[in-house]
Amino acid sequence: MAAMPAELFAVLAAMPDEARVTRAGRDFWVGHLHGREVVAVLSRIGKVAAATTATLLLAEFGVTQIVFTGVAGGLGEGVKVGDVVVADALLQHDMDASPLFPRFELPGTDISRLHPPRALVDTVCRSLREALAPETLAARQPALMEQLASLGLGQPVVHRGLVISGDQFLSSARACAALRGALPDALAVEMEGAAVAQVCHDFGVPVTVLRTISDRADDTAHLDFPRFLEAVASPYAVAMLGALLPLI
Numbered sequence: 001m002a003a004m005p006a007e008l009f010a011v012l013a014a015m016p017d018e019a020r021v022t023r024a025g026r027d028f029w030v031g032h033l034h035g036r037e038v039v040a041v042l043s044r045i046g047k048v049a050a051a052t053t054a055t056l057l058l059a060e061f062g063v064t065q066i067v068f069t070g071v072a073g074g075l076g077e078g079v080k081v082g083d084v085v086v087a088d089a090l091l092q093h094d095m096d097a098s099p100l101f102p103r104f105e106l107p108g109t110d111i112s113r114l115h116p117p118r119a120l121v122d123t124v125c126r127s128l129r130e131a132l133a134p135e136t137l138a139a140r141q142p143a144l145m146e147q148l149a150s151l152g153l154g155q156p157v158v159h160r161g162l163v164i165s166g167d168q169f170l171s172s173a174r175a176c177a178a179l180r181g182a183l184p185d186a187l188a189v190e191m192e193g194a195a196v197a198q199v200c201h202d203f204g205v206p207v208t209v210l211r212t213i214s215d216r217a218d219d220t221a222h223l224d225f226p227r228f229l230e231a232v233a234s235p236y237a238v239a240m241l242g243a244l245l246p247l248i
């Protein structure tokens, strides 16, 4: 699942044989990527839309795991624009049925954080660190190195930790500070991952959530978002999937 059209287009360009199947207004692209049978699809934005897309992938297409790539706002200290966050836990930051249930808990489950399998997260982090290492990028994607430099970005760091999701695009220092106060270990904020993780949890299927940091979720000046997506986030998505798919 890709969050942004530019990422999906980059993935489709690497698929030799995709065929379109439309369900619930969504185009699912069935084919192969790096030798694996895959279904590529846009998640759509927000928790409900992404949960519907995930449910269709699992119930209609019978996929056995979901890999989500997209962009996110950086919340954790040291999580910079251009870095990648691999979720080892996901939580819906706008879930609050208190006083009936503790804040953030998914009602009826006793769970607030969903954890992808640890061994899967280990494999994903190891392979992404190798795929995004300066020597690998310089050898395989020299143009990407130039784009990073021209956007003023350093070498990407792969972080591992809590990713939080909610139906808001976060763009104020105040909102960020409130979330950091409530969830000090959150590394990144986005709008779909924890919803997809909840669907995968219900179906007993593993999920991988990879997010490239596009902004710091505060009111600092944003870099050229379309250019970042085209030049950095989309090639990252393809490079990361290329590294992962043979291993997971």
Ligand code: ADE
Residues within 6 Å of the ligand: 071, 072, 073, 168, 169, 170, 171, 189, 190, 191, 214, 215, 216, 217, 218
């Ligand atoms: N996706 C990318 N940046 C984001 C932000 N600041 N808030 C929510 N989702 C995002």
